[in-house]
Every structure is written in structure tokens, then in C-alpha cells.
């Protein structure tokens with residue numbers, strides 16, 4: 001190990017611990033918390049007030065969320081929604097510290113606008129993703145895209161390489177295993193507390209492909225809210241270390257827990273940091289020797305680097321993307337219709353009810369609101385453009 005490597009690893013694991021508590025769908029990303037400190041000093045005094053007056057007076061529009069209201073498409077509403085979109089565009093450029101209430105107000109307004117899929121916007125955006133990143137061919141490491149005898153460069157520690165010899169090569173699927181691509185309807189399920197009592201489970205289970213993050217619970221009472229169907233679930237190496245003790249004494253518990261995911265793929269960032277590799281291979285070996293139905297896949301580090309570059313050009317300057325945004329980006333390429341559930345980085349709902357950080361624990365988010373994660377703003381923009389749909393509240397009763 002390089003000098004300083006140990007210190008780096010220590011700092012990294014401390015931050016990881018912190019982040020586990022912080023994020024709704026975190027990636028294993030030591031420097032993730034930079035998100036909250038990268039605040040622009042730009043002086044935008046007054047814009048917050050302007051924002052509030054977009055709908056002034058705010059109370060004049062009744063807070064109805066039934067579809068009848070949305071289908072009315074009154075000319076005033078359509079006009080307001082158009083304005084909202086352009087106002088948001090310019091506001092998103094100014095990253096002064098807005099309060100959580102400011103953002104929730106924006107989302108309340110967004111929610112009132114009818115959502116319609118915009119095929120042209122979608123095709124456009126998908127084409128851009130395809131040309132930068134090409135999830136369809138290269139989102140996971142396969143024998144096709146990673147020939148024997150080549151080297152893989154790590155995503156983050158990109159000066160470091162790992163040679164592809166027989167022993168590794170055999171862990172990879174021959175080609176991308178998404179045989180039914182393109183999928184019609186996809187659900188990307190984050191772990192936000194907003195899903196608690198959402199009754200979104202039935203809707204999620206109807207999707208053709210369901211993505212989930214970091215081995216979340218999907219059994220018992222949770223399934224009403226989050227469904228149980230799972231086609232792909234990400235695994236942060238830290239959960240293997242912390243919750244399953246590196247698959248030593250907790251191996252049986254691990255196998256029991258993953259048996260709930262049917263024949264889903266378990267997706268690991270094996271080649272993002274060198275520290276991820278051994279533990280990811282351990283997961284692979286454990287599944288293989290236990291002859292379970294789930295299969296292990298590895299994120300391709302090149303794909304993730306290209307994706308990070310793509311989002312950086314859109315202003316997402318975080319050190320590393322969250323797995324939520326990675327998966328949402330993959331979904332846009334793999335699916336015709338994408339809906340996001342459980343993405344809500346706030347401490348309360350639009351109705352001011354407190355929400356826990358995850359749907360499966362009672363931890364409240366940390367007090368104080370630093371900066372709207374830039375990633376979430378991107379998701380809101382995709383929603384506003386009709387490229388994907390974000391579910392902000394409870395799912396409607398059938």
C-alpha cells in the first residue's frame with residue numbers, strides 16, 4: 001500500500017459510516033459528503049421570494065391530487081406549469097442555499113402540474129446517454145466487453161488496474177444478461193422514508209423490471225409499500241462488511257435475506273475502489289457455492305466514469321454519483337417508461353408529516369438542511385421534461 005493509503009482508507013471508512021446514515025440510496029462513496037459543502041456563493045437574494053410568487057398566492061390553488069383535477073388541464077394551469085419549468089431552469093442554475101421549505105414548495109407546485117411522457121424529449125435524452133455511456137452494451141462487466149488478457153482500470157482509483165485472467169473472466173456473464181431489453185415499464189425504487197405507508201407496492205410489482213438499492217427489506221409489511229418483485233438490486237460492499245460481517249459468521253443470514261429477491265441480479269461496484277474487489281468476489285463465491293438463484297454482476301468502471309462525466313456536464317459535480325442516479329440512468333437506457341419511487345431527501349412530506357430516512361427504519365434525517373442535492377434537482381428536471389416520472393407521495397388507490 002502506498003504511504004498515506006492507510007490513512008485514506010481510515011478516513012474513507014469513517015465517512016462511509018456517516019453516509020450510511022445520510023443518504024436515501026447511497027453509493028459506496030467515501031467523499032459523497034462533499035455534496036453538502038459545495039455551495040455556490042452566488043448572491044441570489046430575492047429569488048426565493050420570486051419562487052414563492054410563481055404561484056402567488058400559493059393557497060389559491062387547491063391542493064387536490066386526484067387525477068380529475070390534473071386532467072382538467074385548465075389554460076391557467078398549463079400556463080403556470082410551463083412557467084414553472086422555465087423558472088426552475090434558471091433557479092436550478094443558482095445554487096444559493098435554499099431552505100428545505102423552499103424546495104418542498106417547488107415540489108408542491110410540480111406535483112400540481114399534469115405529468116405526461118414526452119416521447120421526443122425521452123428519445124433525445126436516451127440518445128445522449130447511449131452515445132456517452134451505452135448502458136445496453138457496457139453497464140456491467142461481461143466477457144464480451146472485457147476480453148481475457150486485458151486490464152480493467154478502477155473507476156475512482158483510475159491509475160490502478162486489474163488484469164483479466166481466467167479466474168476473473170469466469171465470473172463475468174458472456175454478454176449483457178438483460179435478455180428482454182428493452183423493457184416497457186421500469187420501477188426504480190429508492191429507500192426513502194416517503195415510501196412508508198405509500199401503498200405503492202402493487203404498482204411497483206406490475207413493472208416489467210424493478211431496480212432496488214442496497215439489499216432493502218421487501219418482505220412482511222414493507223411489501224405493501226415497496227412491492228416484492230426485484231430484477232436487480234445493488235449491493236454496497238459496506239453492507240456486506242457491516243451487516244454481514246464479510247460473510248463469515250453472518251453468511252447464513254445473508255443467504256436467507258437474499259433469497260427474498262427471487263432470481264434477481266446482485267450488482268456490485270467491484271472495480272470502483274480496490275477495497276471493493278475482494279469483498280465483491282467473496283459475494284460471488286458465496287452465491288456460487290451455495291447454488292442460489294441470484295447472480296452477481298459487476299458495474300463496469302468505464303461505464304461509471306463516462307456516466308459521471310455526463311452528469312458533470314449537467315452540473316452534478318459530486319465526487320461520485322449515488323447508486324440511485326446510476327440506476328436511474330441505466331433504466332432510462334434499458335426501458336421505455338421509467339418511474340422513480342422512494343427518492344425524497346427531505347425530512348417531511350409536502351403535507352408536513354415527518355419522514356424517516358429510510359422506509360425500514362425510524363431514524364429521522366439529520367437536523368438542518370444544507371443543500372438540495374444536485375442529483376435530486378436533475379431528477380426533478382427529468383420529471384418536468386416528461387422523460388421519467390417521480391412519485392412524490394402515496395400511490396393512488398386502485
Ligand SMILES: *[C@@H]1O[C@H](CO)[C@@H](O)[C@H](O)[C@H]1NC(C)=O
Pocket residue numbers: 062064066067068069
Ligand atoms: C377531485 O377533486 C375535485 C376538486 O377537489 C373534487 O371536486 C372531485 O370530487 C375529486 N374527484 C375524485 C374522484 O375524488
Ligand SMILES: *[C@@H]1O[C@H](CO)[C@@H](O)[C@H](O)[C@H]1NC(C)=O
Pocket residue numbers: 089090092093
Ligand atoms: C445555466 O447557466 C449557464 C451559463 O451561466 C447557461 O449556459 C445555461 O444555459 C444555464 N442553464 C439553464 C438551465 O438555465
Ligand SMILES: *[C@@H]1O[C@H](CO)[C@@H](O)[C@H](O)[C@H]1NC(C)=O
Pocket residue numbers: 149150151161163
Ligand atoms: C496490463 O497491465 C500489465 C501490467 O501493468 C501490462 O504489462 C500489460 O501490458 C497490460 N495489458 C494490456 C493489454 O494493456
Ligand SMILES: *[C@@H]1O[C@H](CO)[C@@H](O)[C@H](O)[C@H]1NC(C)=O
Pocket residue numbers: 220221
Ligand atoms: C405489520 O403491521 C401490523 C399492523 O399494522 C403490526 O401489528 C405488525 O407487528 C407488523 N409486522 C411487522 C413484521 O412489522
Ligand SMILES: *[C@@H]1O[C@H](CO)[C@@H](O)[C@H](O)[C@H]1NC(C)=O
Pocket residue numbers: 193196197356358359360361362363
Ligand atoms: C411509518 O409510519 C408510521 C406512521 O404512519 C410510523 O408509526 C412508523 O414508525 C413509520 N415507520 C418507519 C420505519 O419509519
